[in-house]
Amino acid sequence: MRPVLNSLHDEAASRLREQIFAGGLPPGSFLDEGALCERLAISRTPLREALKVLVAEGLLRHEPRRGCFVAEITEQDLDDIFPVIALLEGRAAHEATSKARQADIVALEVLHERLQQCAADGQVADYYEVNYAIHEAFITLADNRWLAQVIGDLRKILRLARAQTLHVPGRLQQSLAEHLAVFAALKAHDCDAAEEAMRNHLLRQRDALRDVARNHQSRLTP
Template sequence: MRAMSQSLHSEVADRLREHIFAGELPPGTFLDEVALCERLQISRTPLREALKVLTAEGLLRHEPRRGCFVNEVTEQDLDEIFPVIALLEGRCAYEAARQVNDADLRALAVLHERLEQHARARQIPEYYAANYAIHEALIQLANNRWLAQVISDLRKILKLARLQSLQATGRIEQSLSEHLAVFAALKARDPEGAEAAMRTHLLRQRDALRDLARQHKSSLLA
């Protein structure tokens, strides 16, 4: 019975996470427990356990006597998160460069060719997908479950922010160049070079997002 309960609340957490990432539960949304129980056809217990999971992940915030709300990611949050994730993914690139073999490089070459094709065609959703696949491949090559876990947790927060850095002028070309620099270091089996290039890539993404925010603010004031 206990295992079944744990499985149910995990399933509920997955469904709520999907609704949040799809924008169906936007930042600031109050989660009405009664309505959610009816909608998901579950009791309060698995729902509340699921809410605890998402609160621990940072996707929700709990306010005493008010309940749970979908978290809102601020510019300060992004300023604090990006240097951390740059360090962590930089370390993944470092470890990947130490362990990469010829077969791994061939697989990465295919992903980078796909990335270049999408950049040239300005296919932004497809570029994001290829970009994600490359980051995931490096995390797997690093073969450090603790790094992978912390990066996954931070990525959920960044995903909550629904970031679109490639909308910044020239960003897609810059991003591609940064990825190719990481790949060149991997091919050279240069751990320090791969780490530095990956950190640069993540920090420049934050710069692009900051520029977009400034442009948006200026357009509202115009």
């Protein structure tokens, strides 16, 4: 019976994670266990195991005697996380560039063409998905499981906020230019340039999120 339980709670965690990333469960929202059991068609035991997984990932916070809430990422969290993930993804770009073969470059070319088309069409949601796939491709090419593990953990947290950056005026085109700079370095087999370009790309995303916060605050101020 244990493998079935594991399967149920893994599937529940996956579905809840998708809802959080899609905005169906917004930051700060309370997770009603009874309602979730009905929606996911599972009992409380696998649901609570799933909630523990998401708490460990940092996507939920648990408050004693109150239950679970979707995590709210703070400006301090972003200030702490972005310099770290910029270093890590920069290193992943360095290692990916050193290992990329012609077939890998061709596959990345297709992704970057799709990215450019999404930017030209102003399709922010589609752009974000391709953008995410490109980052994943670099991490896979790096073939370093320790980098992949730590980056993966941090990226889950950042997905609570990162999509907002593409709605900052001009950010879509800036992001595209940054991605093309990383790809150009990879095609040139310049590991150091790829690392620097990827690191700068992540740090500029932090700047864009800071702009989102400022704009939001200015709208709240009378």
